[in-house]
Amino acid sequence: MMKEIRTPNAPAAIGPYSQAIAATGTAVYVSGQLPIDPKTGKAPEGIEAQTHQSLENVKAILTEARYTLQDVVQATVLLADINDFAAMNKVYGEYFNGICPARAAFQVAALPTGAKVEIGVTAVK
Known part of the structure; x- marks a missing residue:
């Protein structure tokens, strides 16, 4: 079973993809989130501010799906x-602590x- 997760508290998809998909009732797959502020439609300047915004967008989508960053x-x-x-990485560490999720990071x-920056996650309950 798949359920689309949509929230106005993160930017709308700008192509043929969903903000997130919850599958089999236990997992949610959040699409890569650009650092776009959903209120202004613009990205902040600088990597730190953009990382914060991308992670806030991830958090908003997870919240809509009734998940938290601890489920990632x-x-x-x-x-x-x-x-x-x-x-x-410094900003990312402000959002994840304790047992941190597995992660891949690379240049495109x-x-x-x-x-x-763009950040996508998988969360499981």
């Missing part, structure tokens, strides 16, 4: 510049809307 078991972080890794050629 895997995260994927896409960076426009791998040199931003340390700054992203470019991200939509000129973003510096």
Whole structure:
């Protein structure tokens, strides 16, 4: 069983994908979240602010699905510049502590809307 998760507290999908999908009643797969503020439609400046916004968007979607960041078991972080890794990692650490999710982080050629970061997660209850 699949259920689409949608919230106005994170940016709407800008293509043929969902903000998130809950599957089999125990897992939710959150699409990569760009650092777009859903209230303004714009991304903040700088990798730290963009990482915060991407993770706030992830958190909003998880909340809509009745999950929390503590339910996240895997995260994927896409960076426009791998040199931003340390700054992203510092902010990321503010959101995940204790047993942290498995994670992959890597540089990509470019991200939509000129973003510096995109973060997607899988959460399981």
